[in-house]
Amino acid sequence: MSRSIPALPLLSIALLVAAAAPAKPGRGHPDAGPNPAADACETCHRDATPDVFREWDAGPHGLLLVKCFVCHGSTGKDFARAPAAQRCHGCHPAETATFAAAKGGAAKGSVRCFDCHAPHGLAAPGKPNPHAK
Amino acid sequence: MSFTRRDFLKASAAASALAGLGLPSDALAASGERWVKSVCRYCGTGCGLYVGVRDGKVFAVKGDRDNHNRGLLCLKGFLLPQIMTAPDRCLRPLVRKGGKLVPASWDEAMGLVAARFRAAIAEHGPDAVGFYGSGQGLTEETYAANKLFKAGLRTNNVEGNPRLCMASAVGGYVSTYGKDEPMGCYEDIDHADVMLLVGSNAAEAHPIIFERMARRKQTGREVKVVVLDPRVTPTSRIADLHISFTPGTDLAILNAMAHVLVAEGMVDEEFVMAHLAFGEGKEPNKSWADYVAFLAPYTPARAAEISGARAEDIVTAARWFGEKGRTATSMWTMGLNQRTKGVWANNLVHNLHLVTGKIGVPGSTPLSLTGQPNACGGVRDGGALSHLLPYGRLIANEKHRAEMEKLWDVPPGTIRPENGLATMDLFKALEEGKLRALYVMTTNPGQSLPNVDRWRKALEDRRAFLVVAEAFHPTRTSELADVVLPAALWAEKEGVFGCTERRYQLLEQAVKPAGEARPDFEILCDLARRLGHGKLLPWRKPADAWEEILTLCKGTAYDFSGMSRAALKEAHGLLWPLPSPGHPGTKRRYVKGEDPLVPADHPQRVKFYGRPDGRAVVWLRPQQPPAEVADAEYPFHFTTGRVVEHWHTGTMTRNCRELRDANYEAVAELHPDDGTKLGVRTGDRVKITSRRGTETFRARLTPGARRGLVFVHMHDAEHMCNRVTIEAVDPVSKQPEFKICAVKVEKVETA
Numbered sequence: 001m002s003r004s005i006p007a008l009p010l011l012s013i014a015l016l017v018a019a020a021a022p023a024k025p026g027r028g029h030p031d032a033g034p035n036p037a038a039d040a041c042e043t044c045h046r047d048a049t050p051d052v053f054r055e056w057d058a059g060p061h062g063l064l065l066v067k068c069f070v071c072h073g074s075t076g077k078d079f080a081r082a083p084a085a086q087r088c089h090g091c092h093p094a095e096t097a098t099f100a101a102a103k104g105g106a107a108k109g110s111v112r113c114f115d116c117h118a119p120h121g122l123a124a125p126g127k128p129n130p131h132a133k
Numbered sequence: 134m135s136f137t138r139r140d141f142l143k144a145s146a147a148a149s150a151l152a153g154l155g156l157p158s159d160a161l162a163a164s165g166e167r168w169v170k171s172v173c174r175y176c177g178t179g180c181g182l183y184v185g186v187r188d189g190k191v192f193a194v195k196g197d198r199d200n201h202n203r204g205l206l207c208l209k210g211f212l213l214p215q216i217m218t219a220p221d222r223c224l225r226p227l228v229r230k231g232g233k234l235v236p237a238s239w240d241e242a243m244g245l246v247a248a249r250f251r252a253a254i255a256e257h258g259p260d261a262v263g264f265y266g267s268g269q270g271l272t273e274e275t276y277a278a279n280k281l282f283k284a285g286l287r288t289n290n291v292e293g294n295p296r297l298c299m300a301s302a303v304g305g306y307v308s309t310y311g312k313d314e315p316m317g318c319y320e321d322i323d324h325a326d327v328m329l330l331v332g333s334n335a336a337e338a339h340p341i342i343f344e345r346m347a348r349r350k351q352t353g354r355e356v357k358v359v360v361l362d363p364r365v366t367p368t369s370r371i372a373d374l375h376i377s378f379t380p381g382t383d384l385a386i387l388n389a390m391a392h393v394l395v396a397e398g399m400v401d402e403e404f405v406m407a408h409l410a411f412g413e414g415k416e417p418n419k420s421w422a423d424y425v426a427f428l429a430p431y432t433p434a435r436a437a438e439i440s441g442a443r444a445e446d447i448v449t450a451a452r453w454f455g456e457k458g459r460t461a462t463s464m465w466t467m468g469l470n471q472r473t474k475g476v477w478a479n480n481l482v483h484n485l486h487l488v489t490g491k492i493g494v495p496g497s498t499p500l501s502l503t504g505q506p507n508a509c510g511g512v513r514d515g516g517a518l519s520h521l522l523p524y525g526r527l528i529a530n531e532k533h534r535a536e537m538e539k540l541w542d543v544p545p546g547t548i549r550p551e552n553g554l555a556t557m558d559l560f561k562a563l564e565e566g567k568l569r570a571l572y573v574m575t576t577n578p579g580q581s582l583p584n585v586d587r588w589r590k591a592l593e594d595r596r597a598f599l600v601v602a603e604a605f606h607p608t609r610t611s612e613l614a615d616v617v618l619p620a621a622l623w624a625e626k627e628g629v630f631g632c633t634e635r636r637y638q639l640l641e642q643a644v645k646p647a648g649e650a651r652p653d654f655e656i657l658c659d660l661a662r663r664l665g666h667g668k669l670l671p672w673r674k675p676a677d678a679w680e681e682i683l684t685l686c687k688g689t690a691y692d693f694s695g696m697s698r699a700a701l702k703e704a705h706g707l708l709w710p711l712p713s714p715g716h717p718g719t720k721r722r723y724v725k726g727e728d729p730l731v732p733a734d735h736p737q738r739v740k741f742y743g744r745p746d747g748r749a750v751v752w753l754r755p756q757q758p759p760a761e762v763a764d765a766e767y768p769f770h771f772t773t774g775r776v777v778e779h780w781h782t783g784t785m786t787r788n789c790r791e792l793r794d795a796n797y798e799a800v801a802e803l804h805p806d807d808g809t810k811l812g813v814r815t816g817d818r819v820k821i822t823s824r825r826g827t828e829t830f831r832a833r834l835t836p837g838a839r840r841g842l843v844f845v846h847m848h849d850a851e852h853m854c855n856r857v858t859i860e861a862v863d864p865v866s867k868q869p870e871f872k873i874c875a876v877k878v879e880k881v882e883t884a
Binding site: 032033034040041063064065066067069070073074075078086089090091092093094095 | 183193194195196197198203204205206207208211212336337340343344347367370371777778790791792793794795796797
């Protein structure tokens with residue numbers, strides 16, 4: 001079956017690394033543990049958070065199977081609602097460097113990847129592209 | 134999109150300013166952190182990465198943006214740090230006493246291993262011992278074992294798990310081109326107008342290669358992707374055409390595609406005349422006319438009848454592939470290799486490229502995707518199989534043996550002239566009591582062998598003295614061992630990996646080995662000394678062995694003698710051939726102007742110098758069925774494979790919290806219609822039984838599954854798919870048919 005593939009971010013518009021920001025306290029995630037019946041996170045989240053699931057699935061992370069836990073960690077006490085910068089940096093170090101270079105070094109205040117990038121679909125429409133080619 | 138050095142320096146300067154914000158940076162060791170250049174521990178994609186070290190521990194990884202993966206990592210690679218401190222790391226040698234494995238000193242353990250191997254050889258001859266290694270061993274480690282066993286102990290019983298993984302791809306390349314290993318590279322994906330994926334779930338098994346395909350699909354002009362797979366997998370998300378078919382009938386489909394290429398004038402006649410020979414069986418003694426006659430009955434309609442695919446889809450696939458002026462890259466993995474007709478299936482993919490001339494130009498190449506990180510570098514190229522010697526040499530070839538004896542400085546006649554036993558034969562010999570001692574390194578046959586209960590029983594019956602060098606304990610193999618040797622893991626040792634695209638890269642040591650673990654390289658050198666063969670393995674460190682390895686490849690088709698350790702340290706991978714220092718390496722083999730082994734004045738654009746007449750062979754391979762097909766008693770086909778969360782037998786990935794929690798156990802994937810017929814819903818337990826064995830799994834009804842086909846992954850130590858699989862092998866490659874056997878499915882419990 002053929003589906004249109006999501007708009008893949010080119011290297012130059014891919015995720016960039018934000019200044020390190022601690023995960024926000026507050027809403028966690030019930031401990032789903034090792035659940036043999038679960039299909040990763042999909043089993044619950046297709047229904048529980050359908051918009052989030054759909055956005056993720058239609059975006060580059062969904063296509064490339066960067067599953068929920070890569071950004072959010074596991075469930076229970078390991079869950080991070082807002083991923084720490086290291087989570088993006090680990091796979092997108094090039095964007096760190098280009099963003100930093102474009103910003104001319106230290107950025108004022110705290111800049112997060114998700115200031116530009118939609119949290120799950122990851123597109124950044126209408127934003128200037130700080131990632132040099 | 135590669136970074137120039139200038140970009141890197143600019144970025145580093147900027148990044149150091151960012152360090153004040155608490156971000157790790159590449160060039161700066163911020164707050165006692167070090168980043169050590171290395172390669173991912175997992176698949177044959179070979180993603181470059183940096184290992185982050187703090188306080189002597191691995192705390193993070195980040196992708197190497199100067200490597201082919203451009204900094205990207207899949208979810209397994211990203212979570213690597215957790216494997217280092219896994220609670221089941223094997224930290225001390227263990228020796229079986231009174232039926233139990235108990236801690237022992239290194240001296241006692243190694244002394245026992247040496248004594249038992251010496252005794253086995255003294256009583257029963259050198260072929261009473263064997264080595265079963267791995268495509269996950271570093272090149273220097275595998276080399277050490279290969280030399281010790283073949284030149285020291287004088288047995289050719291040196292095998293490795295690439296026999297279960299890549300042997301048919303090897304057989305395909307060797308029979309078609311005369312030499313193993315792909316001629317293309319990842320960059321060909323960037324130029325492919327058409328991508329043909331056969332028997333590959335790259336989205337889950339080679340995620341970063343899949344990313345490259347997806348990117349090409351996105352950014353290229355009218356790029357077409359064809360996926361041939363009985364199952365619809367995440368890989369098909371980029372497919373313009375997915376062709377499902379009855380397992381084992383892909384030979385008919387590939388021949389039918391060739392039929393269409395010929396019938397509709399998509400053959401490159403000049404290329405055929407200049408570069409091809411034709412053959413059947415083992416002899417290239419056929420003609421183009423013979424080939425055309427052979428293809429005549431493989432009409433799309435006939436192939437559709439045989440395979441259950443649609444004739445019009447086969448025609449479409451052929452037309453897209455063969456369209457003149459468009460490039461085509463084929464990629465495949467275990468769907469073609471793990472078959473009793475694996476070599477033939479590989480030949481048929483090569484045929485498509487050969488008759489159209491779509492080979493040796495950017496975007497046109499048959500690119501076998503290698504499963505393991507160092508099957509190519511260590512085992513295939515290094516010649517660590519029972520019929521091979523290093524770098525394209527064969528045990529059966531007298532001249533090759535004499536060359537190696539000279540290079541190894543051992544007396545003429547040292548290397549035995551008969552091949553050793555291939556993997557399944559090796560374990561049969563163990564079962565029969567002929568193999569008395571086996572050294573297993575970095576692999577888990579107690580879970581990964583086909584029809585695994587048979588071999589487990591032989592090991593449990595203590596028919597052979599089993600030594601297992603492993604980083605984890607217990608595994609389904611180490612639990613059966615007489616001696617378990619704690620092996621250093623990944624970032625705890627240094628060495629070279631060689632991945633899918635002939636890219637060799639250096640993994641630098643980042644941290645000290647945990648507990649009492651030692652690198653396999655050291656363990657083997659220790660064993661060699663105790664067995665009186667210290668002179669053959671005289672090295673103090675892997676880099677010393679690398680110097681020797683460079684002398685062995687010089688002048689061969691692999692020639693990477695220009696890849697000094699220093700060159701590897703500086704580079705982000707180098708592609709062989711690379712025959713002199715400073716040579717940039719080779720993207721496309723056999724191509725004049727790119728491959729240094731093709732003379733500059735060669736009259737044509739390619740030279741298949743692996744074969745004596747310089748011609749590649751189009752082999753006439755008919756559709757023949759798998760060893761075991763579904764029938765009335767066992768009405769389902771059973772197939773096995775991988776999922777993105779896990780690697781091989783799961784010893785590493787099951788120690789990563791997120792991966793374990795996300796994909797806890799192996800389930801039986803069934804089509805919903807089969808579920809209805811069986812009265813089975815997702816979560817119910819089903820018993821899957823073959824003529825060989827049985828196992829119970831939870832069921833998962835999966836719309837992408839194929840009716841009549843059950844899929845179970847290989848990563849679960851408690852629910853082993855291999856209790857059911859068949860050990861029938863390809864007669865040439867000796868690779869088992871993990872992908873197809875016949876089973877019955879019965880519901881045993883409602884969820």
